[in-house]
């Protein structure tokens with residue numbers, strides 16, 4: 001078992017991101033396989049205390065991004081969110097995100113969340129069509145989602161990202177179009193839009209096995225993805241990652257998305273992109289605390305244990321609550337591989353390639369799968385084919 005003294009996190013120079021997992025939800029959505037537990041209000045206090053103990057095991061770091069994910073972090077009382085934040089130090093312009101569900105949210109709570117230091121909200125809307133929301137087992141309605149979004153703006157949130165889904169069996173192209181039309185009016189800074197993934201162990205998965213549900217037609221799903229990309233392009237967003245779109249500020253609208261030649265323009269265009277997630281895709285180091293949270297530092301990738309009992313016991317024994325079976329050593333070769341694999345998700349940034357990749361790259365360009373481009377003389381490649389992008393999204 002890894003012990004505190006064996007973790008060399010203090011020697012890591014480049015960690016400036018922390019993910020905090022809050023494993024509570026008010027109801028389990030039928031497609032979800034995340035580490036979450038429902039109706040466990042009595043556990044909130046104890047879990048927060050142990051999260052704080054785990055945070056204290058790490059050296060003090062000035063974070064650039066802090067991300068509360070889950071689960072539904074907005075279920076925690078704001079006082080507990082503040083207690084966790086009080087344990088952390090962050091830089092002046094840090095991005096501090098909290099995932100939120102549009103259920104049981106009041107203006108007062110949103111205001112308190114903003115006052116706690118959280119400056120970015122990630123709202124799990126998934127769809128604005130009530131029949132789709134009901135189908136996937138969400139508790140909120142379209143009206144709740146719009147209402148919470150508007151209240152969040154009034155409460156002072158100038159950085160909001162919205163989660164949407166497509167490729168849902170009872171969702172039509174028209175449903176998706178209506179979702180995009182509503183989005184056009186709301187103008188969030190960032191949109192993450194994922195196709196439904198049938199994860200083993202979920203209610204949806206067992207319904208699929210029993211023939212109660214069937215997957216959406218692949219051509220329709222591809223058509224949906226094309227519609228999404230087209231919509232964001234026409235509405236002043238840049239697709240900076242396979243599933244992520246950032247709103248381009250009005251003053252930067254004259255930058256031509258497909259002709260970026262300078263890093264400065266790329267940065268302007270991606271100004272509203274989620275900084276925390278960008279660090280994952282750029283293969284940068286991060287700490288994850290809480291049950292099931294993944295971390296990457298000291299040339300290791302690993303995840304924490306997934307049960308309350310193990311999590312509490314390991315921390316009581318002053319050990320990091322890591323699931324030893326998940327430890328993956330990342331040597332230089334793996335690092336390069338990961339950098340390329342993750343980097344290719346970054347549509348506009350692309351990745352650099354070395355001479356030894358030249359032959360492979362040439363073939364892929366010939367087949368129309370990737371394209372070559374330059375940013376300030378840096379030779380780079382990026383994906384070109386939308387069907388491939390969709391396939392990659394479905395494999396994550």
Ligand code: SF4
Nearest residue numbers: 025028029032070071
């Ligand atoms: S609210 Fe989010 S984390 Fe919770 S069950 Fe639904 S999809 Fe999963």
